[in-house]
Amino acid sequence: MTASFPTIESVAFAAGLDAKGEVEAKEASRLYREGNYEDAAKLFARLTSEYPDLNIFERNLGACFYYLRKPEPAISNLRGYLNHRKDIPADDKATVERWIVEMEALRAQSAAAVPPSPAQTEPPTSLPAPSTQAAPTAPAGLDVSGNNASSEDATPRRPIYKTWWLWTGVGAVVVAGVVTAVLLSRGSNDLCAGSGNRCEVIQ
Numbered sequence: 001m002t003a004s005f006p007t008i009e010s011v012a013f014a015a016g017l018d019a020k021g022e023v024e025a026k027e028a029s030r031l032y033r034e035g036n037y038e039d040a041a042k043l044f045a046r047l048t049s050e051y052p053d054l055n056i057f058e059r060n061l062g063a064c065f066y067y068l069r070k071p072e073p074a075i076s077n078l079r080g081y082l083n084h085r086k087d088i089p090a091d092d093k094a095t096v097e098r099w100i101v102e103m104e105a106l107r108a109q110s111a112a113a114v115p116p117s118p119a120q121t122e123p124p125t126s127l128p129a130p131s132t133q134a135a136p137t138a139p140a141g142l143d144v145s146g147n148n149a150s151s152e153d154a155t156p157r158r159p160i161y162k163t164w165w166l167w168t169g170v171g172a173v174v175v176a177g178v179v180t181a182v183l184l185s186r187g188s189n190d191l192c193a194g195s196g197n198r199c200e201v202i203q
Contacts, residue, residue: 021047021050021051024043025043025047025057028043028044028060029060032044032060032063032064037064037065037067037068038064038068040060041064041065041068044060044061044064045061048061055084058077058080058081059077059078059081059085059096061073061077062075062076062077062080062081062096062099063078063099065077066078066099066102069106071103071110072107074100074103075100075103075107078099079100081096082096082097
């Protein structure tokens with residue numbers, strides 16, 4: 001539905017606009033009546049800048065943003081209109097104040113619906129900063145995921161009796177025993193032969 005343009009637009013035309021300003025004001029009013037608030041807002045913004053004493057342009061610019069559902073510029077211009085103009089008719093003042101309330105509610109609703117961006121979310125201070133060094137390379141076959149059970153199932157342990165170092169140690173012990181026995185027996189035979197007596201085994 002096309003919004004009705006406020007009747008107080010006549011104040012702007014009666015305030016002594018030059019020819020250029022009057023043409024732009026009429027064009028902005030036409031666009032506004034047709035519901036073309038984007039283009040109307042562009043003209044009213046220029047008129048507000050060029051004719052700052054005519055607060056009606058500030059009011060109409062705020063009205064364009066109100067119908068465009070843009071809370072920030074709508075509130076800014078509508079409040080500027082209320083602050084800068086003192087002889088506002090009571091009915092128009094009530095309308096502008098209602099628009100401001102609606103825009104404030106829309107702004108609060110939009111802010112609540114938008115989640116904070118990653119840049120606004122600070123990481124917990126209790127966590128250490130990530131290391132810049134490269135992660136150590138895990139040995140082949142080692143599960144670094146923390147699932148110890150899966151690692152043991154994937155690579156079962158070899159029984160101790162199949163290890164090479166066990167049999168190497170056993171072999172060394174056997175060889176040492178044989179060498180010791182041979183040396184002891186040889187020394188005993190030499191002792192018996194030297195004494196001329198028969199060596200007897202002590203039971």
